[in-house]
Amino acid sequence: MSDFSYPRTRPSLSRSAVSWAGLVCAVSLAAFCSNPVAATILDPRTIHSATLNNGLRLVVCEDADATVISVDLVIRAGSAADPPDRSGMAHLLEHALWSSAGDDDPRRRVEDLGGVINAGVLRDFTHFYLTVPAAHLQLAVEALSDLALSCTFGPADLARERAIIEQESLSRLDNPRAILSDLAFEELYGPDHPYARPTDGEADAVRTIGPAQLSLFHQTWYVPNNMALIITGRVTFDQAFSLVQSNFGHLTPVALHPRSWPPLIHPPRGREKAVHTGLAEAYVMAAFLGPTASEHREVCATDLVATLLAHGSSGRLARELREKRQLVSRVGVDFLTQHDRALFGVWAVCRPEDVPAVKQAILAELRRVSGEPIPPDEFAAARRLLAAGYAFANETPADRAAALGFYEAIDTYRTASQYLPRVSLLTPSDVAAVAVRYSVEPVWIVLSPKVAEQ
Amino acid sequence: MKRLWLAAAALLLLSAPHAAAGAAKRLTLPNGMRVIVSPTWSTEVVAIELLLDVSALDEPSGKTGIRSLVQRLLLRGTKRQSGDSMARQLAAVGGVMDATVGLDYVELYALVPADGFETAMAVLGDAVRNPSFLPQETQSQTAVARQAARAAREDPFQETYLAFRAALYGDHPYAAPTFGTPRSLASISRQDITTFHARHYLPNSAVLAVCGGVGEVRATRAARKVFGGWIPQPPPSRPEPEPLPLAASVVAARELPVKQTHLILGFLAPAAGQQDYYAMQVIDSLLSGGASSRLPQRLREELGLVYHASSFYPTLYGRSHLVTYAATSPGNLSMVKAAAVRALARLTEQPVPADELGHAKRYLLGTYALSHQRMKDQAYALAWYELLGLGCDFAAHYEAGIEAVTASDVQRAAQAAFTRFALAVTVPRT
Numbered sequence: 001m002s003d004f005s006y007p008r009t010r011p012s013l014s015r016s017a018v019s020w021a022g023l024v025c026a027v028s029l030a031a032f033c034s035n036p037v038a039a040t041i042l043d044p045r046t047i048h049s050a051t052l053n054n055g056l057r058l059v060v061c062e063d064a065d066a067t068v069i070s071v072d073l074v075i076r077a078g079s080a081a082d083p084p085d086r087s088g089m090a091h092l093l094e095h096a097l098w099s100s101a102g103d104d105d106p107r108r109r110v111e112d113l114g115g116v117i118n119a120g121v122l123r124d125f126t127h128f129y130l131t132v133p134a135a136h137l138q139l140a141v142e143a144l145s146d147l148a149l150s151c152t153f154g155p156a157d158l159a160r161e162r163a164i165i166e167q168e169s170l171s172r173l174d175n176p177r178a179i180l181s182d183l184a185f186e187e188l189y190g191p192d193h194p195y196a197r198p199t200d201g202e203a204d205a206v207r208t209i210g211p212a213q214l215s216l217f218h219q220t221w222y223v224p225n226n227m228a229l230i231i232t233g234r235v236t237f238d239q240a241f242s243l244v245q246s247n248f249g250h251l252t253p254v255a256l257h258p259r260s261w262p263p264l265i266h267p268p269r270g271r272e273k274a275v276h277t278g279l280a281e282a283y284v285m286a287a288f289l290g291p292t293a294s295e296h297r298e299v300c301a302t303d304l305v306a307t308l309l310a311h312g313s314s315g316r317l318a319r320e321l322r323e324k325r326q327l328v329s330r331v332g333v334d335f336l337t338q339h340d341r342a343l344f345g346v347w348a349v350c351r352p353e354d355v356p357a358v359k360q361a362i363l364a365e366l367r368r369v370s371g372e373p374i375p376p377d378e379f380a381a382a383r384r385l386l387a388a389g390y391a392f393a394n395e396t397p398a399d400r401a402a403a404l405g406f407y408e409a410i411d412t413y414r415t416a417s418q419y420l421p422r423v424s425l426l427t428p429s430d431v432a433a434v435a436v437r438y439s440v441e442p443v444w445i446v447l448s449p450k451v452a453e454q
Numbered sequence: 455m456k457r458l459w460l461a462a463a464a465l466l467l468l469s470a471p472h473a474a475a476g477a478a479k480r481l482t483l484p485n486g487m488r489v490i491v492s493p494t495w496s497t498e499v500v501a502i503e504l505l506l507d508v509s510a511l512d513e514p515s516g517k518t519g520i521r522s523l524v525q526r527l528l529l530r531g532t533k534r535q536s537g538d539s540m541a542r543q544l545a546a547v548g549g550v551m552d553a554t555v556g557l558d559y560v561e562l563y564a565l566v567p568a569d570g571f572e573t574a575m576a577v578l579g580d581a582v583r584n585p586s587f588l589p590q591e592t593q594s595q596t597a598v599a600r601q602a603a604r605a606a607r608e609d610p611f612q613e614t615y616l617a618f619r620a621a622l623y624g625d626h627p628y629a630a631p632t633f634g635t636p637r638s639l640a641s642i643s644r645q646d647i648t649t650f651h652a653r654h655y656l657p658n659s660a661v662l663a664v665c666g667g668v669g670e671v672r673a674t675r676a677a678r679k680v681f682g683g684w685i686p687q688p689p690p691s692r693p694e695p696e697p698l699p700l701a702a703s704v705v706a707a708r709e710l711p712v713k714q715t716h717l718i719l720g721f722l723a724p725a726a727g728q729q730d731y732y733a734m735q736v737i738d739s740l741l742s743g744g745a746s747s748r749l750p751q752r753l754r755e756e757l758g759l760v761y762h763a764s765s766f767y768p769t770l771y772g773r774s775h776l777v778t779y780a781a782t783s784p785g786n787l788s789m790v791k792a793a794a795v796r797a798l799a800r801l802t803e804q805p806v807p808a809d810e811l812g813h814a815k816r817y818l819l820g821t822y823a824l825s826h827q828r829m830k831d832q833a834y835a836l837a838w839y840e841l842l843g844l845g846c847d848f849a850a851h852y853e854a855g856i857e858a859v860t861a862s863d864v865q866r867a868a869q870a871a872f873t874r875f876a877l878a879v880t881v882p883r884t
Contacts, residue, residue, distance in 0.1 A: 065496040068824065098745075111744035112813050114820010131824060163758035167714070171761055171781055174610055174712040278711020278883060281605050312550050313529060314541030323530070323537070326594055329601040349605055381545035388548030388567050391499055396827040 041394045042403065044417040048237040052245060055225025055253045059404050059413045060240045063397060066233040069137050070397040072129040072405035073144045074228045077221035078122045079201070080194035080261075080339075086209055088165070088201015090221075091121045092158075093214050094128075095165060099157040100150045106143035117143065123195050124339045125409035131398045134234035138243055141229075145247040151218040155211060162206055169200050176283045176447055177347070179275070181334060183445045184287040184345050187273045192262045195340065225253040230405040230413070233397035264289055264341050269441035276450045281329070282352040286362050286442035290344035291434070293337050293411040300422045301434040302344060305369055306333040307382045307389070308431075309346065316368070317346070321361050327354050339410040344438055352448045359444065370435035374428050386423050478663075478836055479670050480846050483678065485686045486658030490836045490846045491673040492665045494829065500571050500666035502564045502578055503833035505841050507659040509771070510557045510627040511692055512650075517642050518627075519634015520650050521560050523599050525553035527647065528562060530591040532584040537591070540577050549574040551581070555632045558771040559841060565830060568667035572676050579680030582655060592644045600636045610716045610781070610880050617706040618718040618878035622775055626697040657684040663837035663846070666829040697722060697773050700874040709883040715784045716880040719794050720777030721871045726769045727844050732855040733867035734767055734776055737801060739818040740810065740864070741765040741778065747814065748797045749778060757793065759786045771842055776871065784882055791877070798875075801868035805861040815856055822852070 042061065049059045082089040098107065098119075110117040115132035128148050132140050153161075172178045182198050189196035229248070231240045266289055291298035309317050310333040317331045331348040346366065350358045374382075394400050400416075407415040478492035513520050529551065530537035544551055547570025554561045562582055566574040606612050616631055623629035634642075662681065664673040699722065724730045742749045742765040753763040760780045767776045778794040806814075826832050826849070839848035 068827075105746065107745045108813075111746060111817050114816050114818075114823065116744075116821060116824060133820070160755075160758035164754060164761055167759070167782060168761040170713045170783065174714055174781075176608075279608050281608060311545070312541075312552070314538075314545055319538065322598060323594065326597045326601075329598065329605045351601070377542070377546070381542065384548040385545050385550070388565075389550075391567065392550075392565050395497065395499060395829065398824075 041391055042400060042417045042419075044414075047404070047413070047417060049413065050237075050241060052224065052249055054249065054251050056244070056248050056251070057228035057408060058241060058244050059228060059230045059408060060235060060237045061230075061232040061397075061400055061404060062236060063233055066397050067134055068131050068397055069134050069140055069231065069233040069235050070129065070131045070401040071140045071144055072127055072230040072401040073148055074230065074405045074409045075126045075148070075222055076124065076226050076228075076409055077217075078125045079197060079199040080123045081217075081221060082194065082197065082201065084194075086205055086213065087197045088206035089209055089213065089217050090126055091199065091201050092161060092165060092206055092209055093217055094119050094121050094126050095161040096153040096158055096214060097147055097151065099161065100147075100152045104146070106147045109139060110143050113139070115140075119147075121199050123199055127405055127409070129398070129401065129405070131233075137231075137235055137239060141231075141243045141247050144229075148222060149251075151215055151222075153211065153214075158211060158214075165200065165206055166203060169203055172198075172200060176277065176279060176281075176349075179277075180283050180285045180347055180445055180447060181343075181345070183273055183275065184285050184343060184443070187271065187443050187445065188267060188287050188289060188343060189264065193264060193340075194261060195338070219254070220257065223254040223256070224248060224251040226256055228405065228408045228413075230401045230408065232401040232404070261340060266440070267443055270444070272444040272446060274446045274448065277447050279447070279449060280352075281349050282355050282446065282448040283347065283349055284355055284358055284362070284447075285345045285347040285445040286359070286366070287445060288344045288438050288440070288442050290335060290342040290437070291337075292341050293339050293407075293415070296415065296418070296422055297426075297430060298434050299337050299342075300419070300426055301430040302335055302342075303386055304382055304423070304426055304431050305435050305438065306335050306344075307386045308369060308374065308378070309333055309365060311382070311385050311389075316365050317348075317362070320365060321348065321358065325361065327358050327361060337410060355446060355448060363442075366435070367439045370432055370439040374431065376428075379428055379431070383423060383426060387420055390419060390423075478846050480840070481674065483657065483682060485682070485684055486656075487677075487681050487684065488661045488840055489674060489677045490661065490663040490840060491670045492663070492832060492836060493669050493673075494666055497829065498568045498667045499829050500566050500568050500574075500664065500668050501829035501833040502566070502571075502574055503663040503665075503830070503837045504562045504578060504582060505559045505661050505834075505837040506561075506582075506655060507558075507689070507841055508560045508654045509692065510630065510632065511694060511772075512654055512690070513627060513630075514646070514650075516638060517646060518630045518638040519599065519603065519632070520642050520646060522555045522633045523596060523639060523642055524585075524647055524651050524655075525555055525560055525562070526595045526599060527587055527591060528553050528581045528585050530595060531586045531588060532580045533586050534580060534584060540581065543573055543577050544570075546570075547573045549577075551578060553581075557628055557632065557768075559838070561834075563830065563833070571668050571672070575676040575680050583681075583684055585651060587644060587648050587651070589644055592647060596639055596642065599634065600639045603631070603633050603636055603639060606631070606633055608710065610710050610712045610714070611779070613708055613710055614716040614718050614779075614878050614880040617708050617880070618720065618777065618876055619775075621704045621706040621876035621878055622700070622720070622722060623697045626695055626772075628697065628770075628772065653690050656686055656689055657681060658686040659689050661837045661840045663833040663840070665833040665836070694772070700876065703874045704876050706876070706878045708878070708880045710880050711883050712880065713882060714781040715787045715882065716779075716781045717787065717790060717794070717877070718777050718779050719791065719798075719875055719877045720775050721873070721875050723767055723774045723776040723871050724867075725772055725774055726842050730863070730867040730870065732852075733859050733863040734871065735818060735856060736811070736814055736859045736864055737868060738765050738767040738776060739814040740801070740806060741797060743814055743817040743821070747817075748800075749780075749794070752793050752797060753780060753790060757789065759790050759793070763790075763794075769838070769842070787879065787881075798868070798872050801864065802872050804865075806864050808861065811859075811861055811864065815859065819853055819856055822849075
């Protein structure tokens, strides 16, 4: 049952409703983002890859039935690549590049075909992506190379983009789920790990970033040996290869800065970060460090735990906390695979006076997964739901480009087509083993109204 | 090249909903239920979409949100099985099901891998036909719904949009939150719920659409088996009040503990398929269809006042609304409002330049096709157009309708609609 109602309009709903629908969807999809596809969808036989001489990776997923082409350009530098005192650099650069294009705006070219184009910054990577009618592969590849490779914005462009980012950050502060997530990253990873910082950047730091620093960041990371192009839809590998060669083949590789991230250790058990809000509802999250992207079996097993706990209204959390005890209005799990250890967070929205009971109930459900055998039919159903959910999340060429690009950025694109076989091999003992990680005392994040404290 | 693409767009529009298959097939069961099937063989995903003509206008006075409560309870058990048992059956085949409420309909849908299609149909049919409304479930779902209704009012977009609808529609039921209010939900008894379901949930008010990896024969067979025995009855009469035109522009203000000010400014606009429906769709695209459209250009690219500026125009059975929406720092409110008003006024004052009109139409039709790639979206569109009376083949007409819109149509539609506005603003609580 949806908590919100919104009039469905023409396709551009996602655009119209962006301020909240986008966030709601982004988070609810998170559990599935980490798992792509039905065997017929990201079939390894349809996927081909190559590495250009300059190190740029190309991954093509052919689909002769498609009527569109999707292209995703991935740069393996997200907010985690921001210099420690310049949080928001990757994000500001992504914004600024849109204004570098001049009169021949790639956005306008794409939208004039009825296509869509956008970009995003995550912790591990930045990506620029589009979908156009199938006849326009050349335009698509050129649009992305024009967008990402030309770094020629002026001070006025930068001032405007800073102002826009300020509004973007403000809107995040009006979203309690986003606040919960940002605080969880800060508490779980801080103070020295780059994942601790918000992907959008910190407002004070963003104000201090100048054009020269952005150019340097661009020269450092937007280099062929740090990029991948994913092309899906009605396209052949040969077509794609020759176009990518002619648009990106001239770039010169650059020695990459080695990543020097501090090793992650679990923060003190049971630590709680409490923040007061003006809202009437309380928001609670139990946060844990999950597996890294390369721990494939643990990632799949964690996805299965998330499915058991939070799949739709049949998940254990909704059944126990919402339907049976009416302790919460909403409850769910955030788990998005990352290059380094991911955040595994169980969250709930409840009445402020119920926070202690909700915390207890969440812990009890987490401990039940590791401590009690999972009934065989429930285990089988969760595995089935996980696989089906992967198919539902990868129906379109754009979905599949996003999945392949996501994994290529944090690990390897192959993870996308190996996901389902891995899920089918999962055993209850894999799940119990990983669930132990989520049965210790978590880091708690609690947003609650001031009055509850009096 | 552009001309070529227009022809290609026409093909795309027709083929997108029915890729690798013929057009959608529509039939009516003896009990009046309409069934639409559109197979796509290249996928194993199947979407089952059931829309019922149960509108906000059907909710008894003072019982706003009764539809959302009934919908919640459909998933919580039937005369044959518990809600948990329904969920287990669906999960065993990898299926998901949900129930939602729109202003004009209630919706039940399922997504399932093709080999679980019959199971999902059976669970969905049982849910809509035989809900048990057990006292304990009714009580607990009312509690959950009341909490959700409270929580929803803390979302600044939702709150602003509700304030806007209240200002624009007055006493008309489109003004009310579909999820009800804590008070209205508390006034709804189990008897109200069972009576409402018995009177309004009828096969002759229902449209079922099935899209994806099952064929026509298989889908139709399942539909007859699951829904064939559902007994029709005359639907209750429905008052269909027209929202009164505003006597003067109105402003509504709300407060929330937020950082940004949220603004929705808009007008009454044509119902689906009515005169100026297509022109208003094009106006919506001119205002916020893509980054180079008027609102993002002005408010974001030129003034740097917002992260998003958008417009929307819901497809509704009754009088709809066209609105502009933005969120900004409190100090920017008057500038944002002035820019939105100016963008709307410009549409009434000057004809749209031909290249801009062409761009807006191409963007509209292209994104229309893109947004109907998923089986769920295809099934929803087929069922919704059928329920609206536009016909399940409306997608083809839609394209022709958009193509035919001229600059003078746009100007005339803007002049007719953009008279007295409703403005809702949610400001940070100090």
